[in-house]
Amino acid sequence: MKHIQIKTLIASALLTVVFAGCSKILDEKPRSIYTPGFFQTQAGVYDGLTSLYSNLRYMYGNAYYYNSCETGTDEVTYAQSADQNFKVMDVSGNGDITSTSSRADVLWNNVFHNINTASGIIQNASAVGLPASLIAEARFFRAFDYFQLVQTFGGVPLDLGAGELQFNTNPVRTSVRNTVPEVYTKGIFPDLDSAVNDLPAAGRVTGGATQTLARLYLAKAYLTYAWWLQNPNNIPTYPASDRKDPGGHDAAYYFQQAYDVATAAIQSHGAFGLQPTYYDLHVGSNDRNKEVLLYADHTQQNEQYNGASLTYGSGGGQDNFAGWMMTWNYTVIHSAKDPAWTSTVNSVQRAAEQHLGRPWTRMCPTIGAIENTFSDKTNDSRYDGTFTTVYRGNWNLAGTGVSQQTLYGANGLPLKAGDAVLTFLDSEPGTPITYPSGAGKSNCGGGELPGRSDFVISPEGISRITYPGLWKLGEYRTDNAGGLGQPNAASTRPFNIAYFSELYFVAAEAAVKGATTTAGMGARDLVNVIRARAGMWRFDNNGDSTRIEDHSADMIAATPATIDINYILAERSREYYGEGQRWFDLVRTQTWADLASTYRICGPNNGDHTPKTITRNIQPSLYLRPIPQGQLDGMQASDADKAAYQNPGY
Secondary structure, three states, X not given: OOOOOOOOOOOOOOOOOOOOOOOXXXXXXXXXXXXXXXXXXXXXXXXXXXXXXXXXXXXXXXXXXXXXXXXXXXXXXXXXXXOHHHHHHHOOOOOOOOOOOOOOHHHHHHHHHHHHHHHHHHHXXXXXXXXXXXXXXXXXXXXXXXXXXXXXXXXXXXXXXOOEOOOOOOOOOOOOOOOHHHHHHHHHHHHHHHHHHHXXXXXXXXXXXXXXXXXXXXXXXXXXXXXXXXXXXXOOOOOXXXXXXXXXXXXXXXXXXXXXXXXXHHHOOOOOOOOOOHHHHHOHHHOOOOOEEEEEOOOOOOHHHXXXXXXXXXXXXXXXXXXXXXXXOHHHOEEEOOOOOOOEEEOOOOOOOOOOOOOOOOEEEOHHHHHHHOOOOOOOOOOOOOEEOEEEOOOOOEOOOOOOOEEEOHHHOEEEOOOXXXXXXXXXXXXXXXXXXXXXXXXXXXXXXXXXXXEEEOHHHOEOOOOOEEHHHOOOOOOOOOEOOOOOOXXXXXXXXXXXXXXXXXXXXXXXXXXXXXXXXXHHHHHHHHHHHHOEEEEEOOOOEEEEEEOHHHHHHOOOOOOOHHHHHHXXXXXXXOOOOHHHHHHHOOOHHHHHOEEEEEOOOOXXXXXXXXXXXXXXXXXXXXXXXXXHHHOOOOHHHHHHHOOOOO
16 A cells, blocks of 8 residues: 555544544545544545554554464464563463453454444445445455454454444443354454455555455455354353354355355456565565555655654554564674684674564574474475575674674684574484584574584574574665664564465365365365465575575475365465464464464573473463453443453453
């Protein structure tokens, strides 16, 4: 979309919803307040639409919400510098997820005013002469917000004070939660059906809502609701409700709907499609490409339209700072000024560059994710296109204060700027690594192998303090001017939310669950489209060199003849690792406890290279997040009613 800025107007406390607004998409005129009548003007409707896009920044790119979607899954655990915001989400004995500690509160606290704005647009846009396609944008976002809520909390209120799905103009301090079937059948499905019918094939603005985007979320909603109806592992729901569809349909019906909608979107894709390589999908110079259907946008061109400072990130508001969380403190790495290591310098300095960025060390990959999820690192390009595994010397850049051209690394061997200083190996080497007992010469616990000038750490040596960084979310700016740039600022890249590729996974998952498929679009066929793309290389990201190779045939040949849910989930992790989708995937399929109840990681200190197995206590009640305490405190209700409003187990 066009770079836009939100001005939050009258914020409601808790569920006390009033008006949300913003500046216009094309001709921005920030205002301090909007009245209900403002939505009865064309300017008001356009301003409201702008706010629906801008509000995405408060969730997508917010590190605490991101943490709640990843930490505690088979992909991610907490890292060495984590505070309780991260540790409790790991459910491994470092505190409990409660109504005050759950960081899913970021979602609850930011979407209800957005839902109310969407309702105001839906009720008023046609009266002021605006087309159905604009109303469809509001319908998409109202459904999108409710879909995120119902997956996270269970049933949520459809009535914000003026009636179900009505625009509310008066603050209220009462609330009644609808059931899960009501949220889907009264809110999500009708809004997305309308959005599919009325949205254009091409967005009104760059990054704007489209028919393909609405089809993806309609298919995902059908798929998720089908799983909910089926409830294979008897996971509790709330508010209490029979697992029955009001329209009399069963889970098989909705799995089929999911398949049909997703495959229709694949076949009628308009301007959208897959990137030729996984690297092309995530390299910063190719942001906003045709595979990305929705993103929370930012820009380095203008601080106002970026929604955050261009020089320093505070880790709040509209900052896109999620990428910092899985960035370990690589700036501690030492190289020497002489072969005898009598004097050292920090040879990899903080820079606004996609492999580097601002370290926070709050989240880290599990060893299982590195070794098992990404077991094929030769044919499959997604490991190389996901992680930073090679840290290269950048002491030659302006502003580092290091003038020496040659430094010395492992085994006293020389290093030039751009050489690998520390490497996370793809697999365990045949020759054992000589690790130090502590930080060692590398100052980060890196070991040595004969003949190598770079320090090394193997997959079995990944720890809570030293681990591959998350390259795909890394910083990318073009205003570095040959220096370190602005690595302390939040990312000015868009945070990707939805991809065209996910249509293949939704259809494949529905097929595995019994949907009738069409010729050439069975579960294995669909998955192999994505796997074939993963086998295409054009650049070796961590090798920093061109690599024109086609391993698509190898990838297809390695696909099992029969696809099951666990394989779909493994493929989804390879495709979307670390992007905030994993908790939703595991909760939807009710496999969280099966796949993430234990994980392996080394300790929190430099030199820790002995994996430990950690056990998580993933109880059925945790499949829903708690209603935030602030919501309960703000309600005018008895203690008993507040207790009944909260999800069981909290």
